[in-house]
Amino acid sequence: MRCTLFFSGLAATALAAEPFLNEPDTGLETFLHQTNNWTEGTQPALKDMRGLNDFDFAARQKLSTENYFYYRTGSAGEWSYRNNLDIWQKVKFRPRFLTDTTKVNKTLGVTILGYNFTSPVFISPAPRAQYGNERGELNYVEASADEDTLYVAAMYAQKTIEEIAAAKSNTTINGPQVIFQQVLPMLVYLKYYSTNSPQIYSNANLSVTWDNIARAERTGAKAIVWTIDAPADAVRHRAARFDTTNANSATSSLTWDLYDQMKNRTSLPIIPKGIASVEDAQEAVRRGVKAIYISNHGGRQLDHSPSPLEIAYEIYRNAPEVFKQVEVLADSGVRYGSDVLKLMALGVKAVGLGRPFLYANCYGRDGVQKAIQIMKKEIAQDAAQVGIADLRKIGPSVINARELDETVYIEEK
Numbered sequence: 001m002r003c004t005l006f007f008s009g010l011a012a013t014a015l016a017a018e019p020f021l022n023e024p025d026t027g028l029e030t031f032l033h034q035t036n037n038w039t040e041g042t043q044p045a046l047k048d049m050r051g052l053n054d055f056d057f058a059a060r061q062k063l064s065t066e067n068y069f070y071y072r073t074g075s076a077g078e079w080s081y082r083n084n085l086d087i088w089q090k091v092k093f094r095p096r097f098l099t100d101t102t103k104v105n106k107t108l109g110v111t112i113l114g115y116n117f118t119s120p121v122f123i124s125p126a127p128r129a130q131y132g133n134e135r136g137e138l139n140y141v142e143a144s145a146d147e148d149t150l151y152v153a154a155m156y157a158q159k160t161i162e163e164i165a166a167a168k169s170n171t172t173i174n175g176p177q178v179i180f181q182q183v184l185p186m187l188v189y190l191k192y193y194s195t196n197s198p199q200i201y202s203n204a205n206l207s208v209t210w211d212n213i214a215r216a217e218r219t220g221a222k223a224i225v226w227t228i229d230a231p232a233d234a235v236r237h238r239a240a241r242f243d244t245t246n247a248n249s250a251t252s253s254l255t256w257d258l259y260d261q262m263k264n265r266t267s268l269p270i271i272p273k274g275i276a277s278v279e280d281a282q283e284a285v286r287r288g289v290k291a292i293y294i295s296n297h298g299g300r301q302l303d304h305s306p307s308p309l310e311i312a313y314e315i316y317r318n319a320p321e322v323f324k325q326v327e328v329l330a331d332s333g334v335r336y337g338s339d340v341l342k343l344m345a346l347g348v349k350a351v352g353l354g355r356p357f358l359y360a361n362c363y364g365r366d367g368v369q370k371a372i373q374i375m376k377k378e379i380a381q382d383a384a385q386v387g388i389a390d391l392r393k394i395g396p397s398v399i400n401a402r403e404l405d406e407t408v409y410i411e412e413k
Ligand SMILES: Cc1cc2nc3c(=O)[nH]c(=O)nc-3n(C[C@H](O)[C@H](O)[C@H](O)COP(=O)(O)O)c2cc1C
Pocket: 070, 071, 072, 084, 124, 125, 126, 127, 154, 155, 156, 182, 184, 227, 273, 295, 296, 297, 298, 299, 300, 331, 332, 333, 334, 352, 353, 354, 355, 356, 358
């Protein structure tokens, strides 16, 4: 009952290894059938969304297959996509009891590059929010203002940098709303994106990138998030079926030299997004970045690239000082409060989510807000269960991650 015909096909594909559930069965579909107030193919009520995976189910009811596939696609066999979701099981908590954890929900706040937010979760850059709701990214801006969380706006958002900036609130709990702006200096022809913003990029001409950075500065973005893990077109079979991947692009020359050029163009901090190894994390530190962003792009770029948990652990095992030298953000496959805690235990400061917010946006602004609230609540609840009285003091002793030693690169001393 859990899998529609469409998804039983998906499971069958994965059968070579082990059956893969698009999302764990937490009883939503059974509940909806039993309560008799839901018709297949329609969105369930927002009140019935209990966890972030529920939004995936709900989005499938609303979105066309083409648009859902664009959101959902992973690269190639989607092994990284699955690993992003599965890997959390390899790290166990080490709960300590008989500690007063009643105030842990007051300690969720984080400071990122000097800006305060009331929780360590943020919205990762992912464009085309309008598929879920015609107000598109405006829902992201408003919901993150109300929840006082960070929103990293995507370069190819449906709404322009200026429209997003104009929707910002001046009165969040922590003052004027803070947004970071993603830039993607892709030196390629973006076939699909060009329907929204027809621009042709060439290796010889970075003027569009400089212009985008200037626009971000002008409109008050507080940091540039620079996507480094898309040097080439991704192999995305699911999306390619509808030609909704950037199928006609070429490789781009993304180098540290380009970082230096960008740095000379802006006074904003530039956060490299897509750090996937300890060496690149260390190189970023040497280059003077203030923050790095661990990610495998939600498993959308390179299949068999590591999950954020594995990357964070690789850094922790080989160069733990990195977490003190720079602020570390992370995303990819985060779906529960406990996932956030595991990353934070290793030293990650804040954790982003991409698809869950795109799916939640099928309910508009209220859906996005509810998704943020669910995460905040789960983080506080699970922290209390683990025995964490103050999240600002979370450390590696709350987890046992030794199983990752088998999969993570550890330098031989
Ligand atoms: C539909 C979609 C489009 C995305 N586009 C971009 C992009 O243009 N630039 C980028 O840096 N990341 C992009 N991402 C990756 C997200 O920023 C983020 O790393 C990823 O979604 C996190 O994984 P999750 O979806 O499992 O939470 C995209 C993700 C999705 C789902």
